[in-house]
Amino acid sequence: MASTVTTQQQRMTRRRIIIIGVLTGIVILFVLFSPYGVITRWSLERDYDNLVDQQRQITATGDSLRGVVRRLRYDTLEIERIARERYGYVREGEEVYLIDRDTTEDQ
16 A cells, blocks of 8 residues: 555656646746747847947938038038039139040050
C-alpha cells in the first residue's frame, strides 16, 4: 500500500512539474513575442532611433537651405557671383577673356 501512495505522489509531482514547465514556457513566449513583448520593444526602439536620425538630417538640410535662401536674398556679392557664373554678366569697363580648353590629350 505504501508503494502505491508513493507512486501516486511521484505521478502528482511529475504532473505538477510538467504543468509548471508548460505554464512557464507560455509566459516566456508571451513576454518575448507578444505585441507588448521584448522583441517588439527592441524593434520599436530601433525604428525610433532611425526616425530621430532622419529628423536630424532633414533639420540640417533645412537649415542649410535657409542659409542659401538668405544669401540669395540679401548678399549682393553672392547674387553678383551667380549672375557672372550662370549668365555671363560683366561690369562696365571689364573685359572678358574666353579660354578654350582642348579636351584631347597631347601624346
